[in-house]
């Protein structure tokens with residue numbers, strides 16, 4: 001997933017119910033190793049870890065492709081990004097520092 005055109009947030013604040021759709025997590029697939037930490041920590045089930053799509057695999061750097069091979073091609077997608085409340089738990093939990101929050 002690309003965050004191009006979005007402004008990265010450095011100090012996110014939790015949003016209340018009804019304030020969704022303002023911030024979303026963006027996962028850097030060159031860093032993500034599909035370790036599930038984001039799935040476990042997100043209170044709103046934003047993430048899903050699954051095999052990387054072929055089109056996303058093609059966009060990986062050479063190092064990213066090597067890492068992908070080593071960890072079985074699993075990465076975290078954000079099928080419910082519209083439910084993000086900007087709590088920042090996933091950013092802190094990711095061992096690969098692969099997640100950032102961006103303003104929509």
Ligand code: SF4
Pocket residue numbers: 025041042043044045046083084085086087088089090091101
């Ligand atoms: S910032 Fe919070 S609500 Fe948003 S995806 Fe991360 S853990 Fe989920």
